[in-house]
Amino acid sequence: MTSQFGTASSRKVIRQLEEAGYEAVFVGGSVRDYLLGKEASDIDIATSATPEEVKHVFTHTIDVGIAHGTVMVLMDGEPIEVTTYRTESTYSDHRRPDEVEFVRSLKDDLQRRDFTMNAIALTLTGELIDPFSGMIDLQNRKIRAVGKAADRFHEDALRMIRAIRFSSVLNFEIEDETLLAIQENAASIKHISVERIKVEMDKLWKGVNPAKALETIADTRLSEYLPLFPNDVQCLIACAPFETAKQGWAAMMLAGDFSVMNLAKAYKLSNREKAFLSDVLAAFNRRQFNQFTIDDYYQFHIEVLITAEQVWQTFHPNEHKISIEDMIRMQENLPIRSKEDLQIDGKDLMAWTSQRGGRWLGEWMDKIENMVLHRHCPNDAEKIKEWFLNEYKRQG
Ligand code: ATP
Numbered sequence: 230m231t232s233q234f235g236t237a238s239s240r241k242v243i244r245q246l247e248e249a250g251y252e253a254v255f256v257g258g259s260v261r262d263y264l265l266g267k268e269a270s271d272i273d274i275a276t277s278a279t280p281e282e283v284k285h286v287f288t289h290t291i292d293v294g295i296a297h298g299t300v301m302v303l304m305d306g307e308p309i310e311v312t313t314y315r316t317e318s319t320y321s322d323h324r325r326p327d328e329v330e331f332v333r334s335l336k337d338d339l340q341r342r343d344f345t346m347n348a349i350a351l352t353l354t355g356e357l358i359d360p361f362s363g364m365i366d367l368q369n370r371k372i373r374a375v376g377k378a379a380d381r382f383h384e385d386a387l388r389m390i391r392a393i394r395f396s397s398v399l400n401f402e403i404e405d406e407t408l409l410a411i412q413e414n415a416a417s418i419k420h421i422s423v424e425r426i427k428v429e430m431d432k433l434w435k436g437v438n439p440a441k442a443l444e445t446i447a448d449t450r451l452s453e454y455l456p457l458f459p460n461d462v463q464c465l466i467a468c469a470p471f472e473t474a475k476q477g478w479a480a481m482m483l484a485g486d487f488s489v490m491n492l493a494k495a496y497k498l499s500n501r502e503k504a505f506l507s508d509v510l511a512a513f514n515r516r517q518f519n520q521f522t523i524d525d526y527y528q529f530h531i532e533v534l535i536t537a538e539q540v541w542q543t544f545h546p547n548e549h550k551i552s553i554e555d556m557i558r559m560q561e562n563l564p565i566r567s568k569e570d571l572q573i574d575g576k577d578l579m580a581w582t583s584q585r586g587g588r589w590l591g592e593w594m595d596k597i598e599n600m601v602l603h604r605h606c607p608n609d610a611e612k613i614k615e616w617f618l619n620e621y622k623r624q625g
């Protein structure tokens with residue numbers, strides 16, 4: 230194992246904490262991903278120093294979550310999160326500890342973490358501290374709760390969704406006792422805010438095996454307690470995998486026959502996500518009757534069309550299919566992609582007719598746009614002028 234984990238700045242943060250007499254280690258997802266040979270996500274550092282002590286060691290810090298023990302250290306311009314070792318007391322509401330307590334023992338900190346693979350620490354010299362045998366579980370590709378799974382899910386029900394999203398992202402299996410505990414505690418997911426669920430679902434959609442994760446959501450009956458989930462999960466599974474999280478939400482909407490508004494409300498989707506879902510729904514409805522037309526290729530973003538097409542193909546496995554490559558080519562071959570691509574603009578129309586601006590201008594620009602789009606006239610200023618003056622006189 231090489232000891233060169235982490236960025237130069239993050240290593241410097243650990244070194245300075247150690248020099249000040251504290252313990253400091255790398256922990257969490259970045260250590261897990263590093264051990265898996267994957268590109269590391271955000272680096273997390275845990276330390277025995279209290280937040281006040283951390284702020285004393287470094288000149289530039291920002292309080293980002295001091296109540297939870299997290300201080301952001303700005304090291305050579307790079308933000309590095311440092312979190313004090315902590316334990317969590319009783320959980321009376323299935324989501325938040327009643328209080329967090331800062332402690333000086335790394336093992337106590339690792340013990341409060343969700344899964345064994347996420348409870349491995351790495352020192353600056355490359356030594357692994359792995360009291361819950363996370364390395365073995367990583368090797369066996371198993372997601373296993375730290376300690377008694379049922380207790381851990383009872384404390385924080387979100388961990389159930391986290392287990393399932395890791396099974397999608399890493400394509401790991403959830404270990405039997407952990408899986409059983411999800412089944413038994415499924416109903417408690419209703420205590421968790423949709424914002425936290427959405428963060429995990431977004432990662433689930435983008436994972437390598439969302440189908441397996443969705444199957445687990447159905448098998449454990451978590452599906453019955455999530456805000457909205459399609460009754461026909463197989464229909465959703467058949468749409469997987471997804472390139473982006475938005476595509477996952479769109480597939481969920483269509484598979485569940487939910488309205489954009491209901492799904493957006495249930496999972497607090499952003500305005501951008503809502504706009505994407507509305508477009509996919511509109512494109513999907515057009516696709517019900519026909520192949521996509523020139524106007525569809527012109528109107529919709531390619532990601533919208535691809536999503537609608539993929540779901541449509543899943544619902545109609547025996548019908549004629551168009552390939553994604555052909556769809557991309559169709560859009561790339563359009564003579565224009567927007568009004569801005571036209572070789573003329575409103576000013577030209579005013580000059581040619583010696584008329585002032587007004588509603589007529591927009592109407593004629595729309596006509597010209599439509600004509601060029603459908604190749605009734607090339608996108609050439611002279612040709613457009615000729616056509617326009619002809620028509621204008623004829624109608625005027
Ligand atoms: P990712 O690569 O997606 O960021 P991650 O494991 O780093 O995955 P984070 O949500 O960033 O996940 O959390 C960082 C670490 O904090 C986890 O690895 C885990 O040790 C701990 N953790 C996060 N959420 C919980 C939770 N709900 N219960 C217990 N421990 C948690």
Ligand code: MG
Pocket residue numbers: 257258259270271
């Ligand atoms: Mg992380």
